[in-house]
Amino acid sequence: MEDPFQGLAEAYEAWYETPLGAYVIAEEERALRALLPPGESLLEVGAGTGYWLRRLPYREKVGVEPSPAMRRLGEVRAKEAVWVEGRGEDLPFPGGRFDVVLLFTTLEFVGDVGRTLREARRVLRPGGALVVGILEALSPWAALYHHLGEKGVRPWTHARFLTREDLAALLGPPEAEGEAVHFAPEARPPYGEADRAGKRAGNRPALYLGRWR
Numbered sequence: 001m002e003d004p005f006q007g008l009a010e011a012y013e014a015w016y017e018t019p020l021g022a023y024v025i026a027e028e029e030r031a032l033r034a035l036l037p038p039g040e041s042l043l044e045v046g047a048g049t050g051y052w053l054r055r056l057p058y059r060e061k062v063g064v065e066p067s068p069a070m071r072r073l074g075e076v077r078a079k080e081a082v083w084v085e086g087r088g089e090d091l092p093f094p095g096g097r098f099d100v101v102l103l104f105t106t107l108e109f110v111g112d113v114g115r116t117l118r119e120a121r122r123v124l125r126p127g128g129a130l131v132v133g134i135l136e137a138l139s140p141w142a143a144l145y146h147h148l149g150e151k152g153v154r155p156w157t158h159a160r161f162l163t164r165e166d167l168a169a170l171l172g173p174p175e176a177e178g179e180a181v182h183f184a185p186e187a188r189p190p191y192g193e194a195d196r197a198g199k200r201a202g203n204r205p206a207l208y209l210g211r212w213r
């Protein structure tokens with residue numbers, strides 16, 4: 001199967017070093033940490049280069065990642081995690097194995113969203129938390145990425161975008177929600193002010209997060 005992230009792994013986190021990228025990822029991290037519950041074990045499905053696995057405070061961290069390029073870099077950068085080759089649609093774990101399962105901008109790229117979510121719930125212990133982050137389909141950022149995909153720019157050629165309503169239809173109402181980054185990608189600094197203006201204008205945020213039990 002073609003890997004839309006092939007050749008992109010090294011560049012994947014470089015954007016976070018730019019002023020715009022640093023603001024965006026800090027806001028996303030704040031929103032994500034606010035939703036993550038305490039627990040011993042975390043599984044990230046589509047763990048990429050291990051950006052979150054390096055940062056999140058769980059004793060046992062496991063990353064499932066199908067892209068060889070992303071996984072190899074993740075294995076170097078997030079040595080504290082166990083890395084497993086696999087796909088969200090068919091997780092190689094017994095039921096009830098994890099306290100927390102995280103899917104952060106992964107559903108955009110999986111072959112089968114419904115099956116991936118069913119698998120994520122299967123491997124959660126009873127009462128465990130499923131935390132899902134999506135690039136909101138109705139945000140200005142998803143509009144840009146959709147446009148780039150149509151122009152042939154990877155990985156967006158392979159992406160689909162969901163709304164928070166799509167997620168609620170698949171998973172039911174979340175027990176908690178979060179969001180981040182209300183400004184459009186072409187915003188200029190100061191980004192804090194741009195973010196408040198985007199919120200006042202009613203923009204959907206780039207990142208929507210939900211937590212389900």
Ligand SMILES: C[S@@+](CC[C@H](N)C(=O)[O-])C[C@H]1O[C@@H](n2cnc3c(N)ncnc32)[C@H](O)[C@@H]1O
Nearest residue numbers: 046047048051067070087088104106109110111
């Ligand atoms: C946008 S990246 C997000 C990576 C990481 N979650 C992060 O936030 O830094 C999407 C990741 O999903 C992975 N992916 C694609 N198809 C997948 C599938 N069927 N199951 C699990 N992960 C998949 C990609 O290889 C890629 O690493």
